[in-house]
Amino acid sequence: MKQELTGYPLTLDGPDRPMIRFADVSKSYGDLQVLDRLNLDVAEGEMVTIIGPSGSGKTTVLRMLMTLETIDEGVIYVDGNPLTHMPKGDLLVPADRRHLRRERANIGMCFQHFNLFPHMTALENCTEGPIHVLGLSRDAARERAEELLEMVGLIDKRDEYPARLSGGQKQRVAIARALAMRPKVMLFDEVTSALDPEVTGEVTEVIRKLVGKHNLTMLMVTHQMGFARDISDRICFFHNGRIEEQGPPSELFGNPQSERTQQFLSAVNEAI
Amino acid sequence: MGGNWSWDFTLQILPRLIEATGYTLLAALIGYLIAMVLGLVLALAQRTPWRVLTLIAREFVEFIRSTPLILQIFFVFYVAPQFGVRLSPWTAGMIAIGLHYAAYLSEVYRGGLESVEKGQWEAATSLNLGTAHCYRRIILPQALPNCIPGMGNYLVGILKDTPMLSVIGVAELMHTANAIGTETYRFLEPFTLVGLIFLCISLPLAELVRRAETRLRRKLGLVK
Amino acid sequence: MTYPEFISAHGPRLLDGTLVTIQQTILAALLAVLIALTFGMMKISPLRPVRALATVYIEIFRGTSLLVQLYWIFFVLPLFGLTIDKFTAGFVAVGMNLGAYGAEVVRGAIQSVPRGQWEAGVALNLSPARRMWRIILPQALVIMLPAWGNLMIEVLKGTALVAMISVADLMFAARQINGTTYLSAQVFGTALVIYYVLARFGITPFMRWLERFVARRMGRV
Numbered sequence: 001m002k003q004e005l006t007g008y009p010l011t012l013d014g015p016d017r018p019m020i021r022f023a024d025v026s027k028s029y030g031d032l033q034v035l036d037r038l039n040l041d042v043a044e045g046e047m048v049t050i051i052g053p054s055g056s057g058k059t060t061v062l063r064m065l066m067t068l069e070t071i072d073e074g075v076i077y078v079d080g081n082p083l084t085h086m087p088k089g090d091l092l093v094p095a096d097r098r099h100l101r102r103e104r105a106n107i108g109m110c111f112q113h114f115n116l117f118p119h120m121t122a123l124e125n126c127t128e129g130p131i132h133v134l135g136l137s138r139d140a141a142r143e144r145a146e147e148l149l150e151m152v153g154l155i156d157k158r159d160e161y162p163a164r165l166s167g168g169q170k171q172r173v174a175i176a177r178a179l180a181m182r183p184k185v186m187l188f189d190e191v192t193s194a195l196d197p198e199v200t201g202e203v204t205e206v207i208r209k210l211v212g213k214h215n216l217t218m219l220m221v222t223h224q225m226g227f228a229r230d231i232s233d234r235i236c237f238f239h240n241g242r243i244e245e246q247g248p249p250s251e252l253f254g255n256p257q258s259e260r261t262q263q264f265l266s267a268v269n270e271a272i
Numbered sequence: 273m274g275g276n277w278s279w280d281f282t283l284q285i286l287p288r289l290i291e292a293t294g295y296t297l298l299a300a301l302i303g304y305l306i307a308m309v310l311g312l313v314l315a316l317a318q319r320t321p322w323r324v325l326t327l328i329a330r331e332f333v334e335f336i337r338s339t340p341l342i343l344q345i346f347f348v349f350y351v352a353p354q355f356g357v358r359l360s361p362w363t364a365g366m367i368a369i370g371l372h373y374a375a376y377l378s379e380v381y382r383g384g385l386e387s388v389e390k391g392q393w394e395a396a397t398s399l400n401l402g403t404a405h406c407y408r409r410i411i412l413p414q415a416l417p418n419c420i421p422g423m424g425n426y427l428v429g430i431l432k433d434t435p436m437l438s439v440i441g442v443a444e445l446m447h448t449a450n451a452i453g454t455e456t457y458r459f460l461e462p463f464t465l466v467g468l469i470f471l472c473i474s475l476p477l478a479e480l481v482r483r484a485e486t487r488l489r490r491k492l493g494l495v496k
Numbered sequence: 497m498t499y500p501e502f503i504s505a506h507g508p509r510l511l512d513g514t515l516v517t518i519q520q521t522i523l524a525a526l527l528a529v530l531i532a533l534t535f536g537m538m539k540i541s542p543l544r545p546v547r548a549l550a551t552v553y554i555e556i557f558r559g560t561s562l563l564v565q566l567y568w569i570f571f572v573l574p575l576f577g578l579t580i581d582k583f584t585a586g587f588v589a590v591g592m593n594l595g596a597y598g599a600e601v602v603r604g605a606i607q608s609v610p611r612g613q614w615e616a617g618v619a620l621n622l623s624p625a626r627r628m629w630r631i632i633l634p635q636a637l638v639i640m641l642p643a644w645g646n647l648m649i650e651v652l653k654g655t656a657l658v659a660m661i662s663v664a665d666l667m668f669a670a671r672q673i674n675g676t677t678y679l680s681a682q683v684f685g686t687a688l689v690i691y692y693v694l695a696r697f698g699i700t701p702f703m704r705w706l707e708r709f710v711a712r713r714m715g716r717v
Contacts, residue, residue, distance in 0.1 A: 066394070066397065066398050067397065068394050068397060068398075101400060101402070104397070104400050105400050107398070108398060109394075109398040111391060111394065111395065111398075113389075113391055114391075115389070115391035115392060115394060115395035116395070117392065117395070117410055117414075118414065119413045119414055128399065128401070128409065129399035129400065129401065132401065132405055132409070133399065133400045133401060133402075174395075177399070178398065178399075181399060181400065334696070335688075335692055337649075338649055338652075338653070338691065338692050338695035338696055339653065339688045339691040339692050339695070340652075340653040340654075340656035340657075340667065340691060341653070342656050342657060342659075342660075342667065343656055343667055343670070343684060343687055343688055343691065344688070346670075346671065346674070346680075346684055347680070347684040347685070347688060350674060350678075350680035350684060351680045351681045351684060351685075353680075354678075354680050354681050355681075432559075432560065432561040433561060434561075435561050435563040435564055436561075436563055436657075438563075439660065446561075446563060446564065446567075449567075450567075453571070459567075459571040459572055459575070460572050460575050463564065463567050463568050463571060463572050464568070464572065466560075466564050467556075467560045467564050467565075467568060470559060470560040470561065470564060471555075471556065471559045471560055474559045474560070475555060475559050478559075
């Protein structure tokens, strides 16, 4: 990501401009190629799920969007503007911190291990960003946070510290916390993987509620195939840092074309 | 002179020793405040992206930690005048002991900061909190309870090291006891009393540190 | 006076002092280990008076400063008819002080040997002494060695205080040279570097080697 880029548009316009675009994005750690010239568009309001074996680069895609990882090549656009780069004349140059902070505001993320702030109550977790980043008044932030905690069914836990919440409850607070920032894009990184099987339902229920609402664009990495199939508009199967196959859930699960996809799906089915 | 304890003499010198204890406490406190601030600078310097700065801070901390405090005290006191800066014993002593403990406290801070999970930074980034804000509101409140035991130990430590300041003439407890010894040729009472006074301060202080740690953890909701 | 001139004039004295510092460090370290093992094991004795004795020793030596202890041993003990020469008083004070810190390390390490090892010792019907010596201590040794690395550097630094009772160590030599030449930066700077070299290139590598050596002997590699 050191060099300046030419040949990429400075902004994306037009009626079918995607909410998210990965253009030729590559990334490697030393010798390990995590992503290999990835091209992926996600439309506004679309729910896309990424599946694939571990080490296939799924999580990296989300972490790049959240700017937790840098990219080696290519460019990522969010909401029409480049995220990883910024325009300078007719070139795209690597983004500085100010640009990152501005563009990152479009994106919210939920993590596998929740990452709630343990020294803040559920409510404080949800008001920290709105007050200090969005500049909302305490009352307005509180009102918004309570609305969201109500939505995830945890309004009665608003004054509890995370240590006193169950895993499922923590993850629901984390979803409320991310939504409180009013993102246009929500990223869900294996949000049920650290949970006991019997409580994954309470989290997936909340995500289900978000589909089609608020025109939220969502990108999810999960191992729960049934859930992915139920709620996604599109499934991407990742293998060795590339999209091996993608399509609507019915097609990808019902009639996978690639041999690798078939192998993966049958292995997953056997495990269940 | 002899091995028999004189209570009259004890009572006679006690007020002077208690007065000197005040200076010992003052020296420990000032030294510790300097160490707390400088230590944070040294710890944060090792977390910047600038490699050279990190390396210099690291080596400096290593150097300070592996050389004797008493030699550092002499160094500061005698070397500064060579460069035209005359330091009073107090100033030199506070610089030396403050710097020495800054190196130790920087290690405590570093450990505390590293004990905060990476996920906390990532969550802060995902909420778009700035670096300074993230340190202040997210990282430091979590790092601090982990620093308290170490910080407490070094508070007791700095108190116990203040007698070394007597070698450059800071009139604290040890210096006063020495002076009494040379004036009266009686060493038993002054030196024993110094030991007892230190025990009377450092043992309860250590206990206080233990309690403060538990309370802080509870207050920050880090205990179930 | 240039620095090379300074070194050729005063280097030999600093070197003599360094040798005394090394002697003091080694003797104090041996004493500290001995005291630490004794009081560390006493601290977990089933007998309450034994435990109490260890606690009193550890708290007294950790609750006051080395300099106070050194003066006490050197100036006060003779009043009770116990006269020790300054060289002995020096390393004894340092060893007794760091031994108290070491005792806590030993206690912690012994207690962190898994419960099952004690029980296995009982199951084999080993005598308590043999169980400690053959089963528990060797494993505790592996656990405690890294902490001893730091303590040994504290021993080295502690020996600088023996100059205060006129033992002619490095610190003492540096002060004397400073008193006659007033070349403070050169003499104290050189002394600081010598201490640093002893710690960083003497004690630290030796303790690392010892850790590896013990780990290999215990079949942990």
